[in-house]
Amino acid sequence: MGENFAFFLPVMMASFGVVFGFVWSLRVRAAGYWSGAYICVAGGFAVPAGFALVPTPVWGFVADLLFASGFLLFSQALLERWRPNWLLRARIAIWALSLLLCAVALALGNLPLELVASDFGCFLLIGLPLVAGKDHLGNWSDRILFSATALVALDNLARGSTVPLTLSGGSFQSSDYAFLMQALACIFGLFLALAALAANMLDLLTRYQRDALHDPLSGLLNRRGFDDAINQRIRRLPMQGSLIVCDIDHFKMINDVYGHALGDRVIVSLARILARFAPASAVTARFGGEEFVLFLPDTHAARAAGIANEIRESIAQEVADQFGLSRPLTASFGLSTAQSGDASIHDAIARADAALYEAKTRGRNRVCVRRALSAPDTATVDPQSRACNA
Known part of the structure; x- marks a missing residue:
């Protein structure tokens, strides 16, 4: 993966984090989770820069922690729309188990196991909201968001399932795994961000319309x-x-x-x-x-x-x-x-x-x-x- 592209990805993710942070300041609760998720993922993609400055295996776990935390926040952001706090303990357990397996793999020097643990953990975290959301697709914004989420989930599932093929030979940075990870993250991450942003802005406009037509004290129409x-x-x-x-x-x-x-x-x-x-x-x-x-x-x-x-x-x-x-x-x-x-x-x-x-x-x-x-x-x-x- 080219250095310019690798630099662009964390900048793009962080930019969406800032945009969602602004939407959150307008009292859209889910936008706060989207902001945190994109900031975490941006940090995960920025880890190679830290590794280049200070080469240490610790950076691998830092990346795993940031990606797992980002996907946990993605799941919460999605469920804020469809079924708030659904299976929260189970999702936290998946997050913790994924990180535990990543830590064990790092201790053993087993990179394929680390990548599989990270990818499958992220797949489960963002895949579970799809189960809750399938019955809540009444408008176009939810349907598009559901589709974008499904693509991100499938990306993690496919990448985790093909680690032995895409990681063969050479270092992580020069592997097909790294190329596919960053290329598809750029495409699907952009799609997911735009879909989530559209859904959040539609919620905001709906709220403004409701506020314009309702009395804030009684809740009745004005x-x-x-x-x-x-x-x-x-x-x-x-x-x-x-x-x-x-x-x-x-x-x-x-x-x-x-x-x-x-x-x-x-x-x-x-x-x-x-x-x-x-x-x-x-x-x-x-x-x-x-x-x-x-x-x-x-x-x-x-x-x-x-x-x-x-x-x-x-x-x-x-x-x-x-x-x-x-x-x-x-x-x-x-x-x-x-x-x-x-x-x-x-x-x-x-x-x-x-x-x-x-x-x-x-x-x-x-x-x-x-x-x-x-x-x-x-x-x-x-x-x-x-x-x-x-």
Whole structure:
């Protein structure tokens, strides 16, 4: 192998280590393992330079340690996507056994045994994640990453299986084994790095998209996410159903008396209650502050009012006791249905907001319904919850 090529390989691997390190700084957990793996492998390929400066058999074990550690990190990086920490103890045992055999081979001066122990250890470490990942190939990035990993695993398996043929005659540096190791590592290592980088960047973009569409405190959709979900639905189906607007009563008092930290916990608790009672098809969002919106597709007003009352009663019964509040915590609800003449879902939201305002003015802790923006014809249904039908 030419000296220039041998120099290029550790530089390339280390460069990918730095790139993955940057991606890891963007809070992509798996990228940290990829970074460590490529740094270790870069160190392994740089060992010949150290041997040239200080010739000693110790360098052989240093290379074995770096390659084994790099492949252990490769396996963990892959499993972060497919099955985190799967068979972790077994993989550590493979790493340790491979290094033990390498140390024994070095002590005996048996280079072929050392190379076989290293190659088969690396094969098992990077091959096991393929077993875990075969059922998690739902998108193109995972399929490409799986293919790149399989090639690296097969490279180590084939190289370890043909050591007697490729190591025959001459020194390690001038052997066919060394040439194939570095040439194929350059090709497959580059493929694996690009596949992993694409997968990590796709994860990062997916996370940014989720963050853009979700409220970070409650985990529900935000206003933009709500609009996006509704627009996706009406491209496939007509806009039919009911819309509920919910607002916590006297929420400013909670923040003023108990502090914003407890106010945030109340928001989270309410979001969980909404998720518990909302149907699976519901689109649930936090529009800001203490205001929540639920769109219930294909749900008539009577059923939606029943759901709103279940949520209202649960809030009144659970939240104050949960946080040790000295007074009951309640919420008011406005409800409307989507109309054929609505220009958008925001027409239904406007009617529900009007019903919510009415619920507030009538004493709070109740559900009011408006099907149009005309003056309401009020009918008392229950002492605790009045339906205000327009």
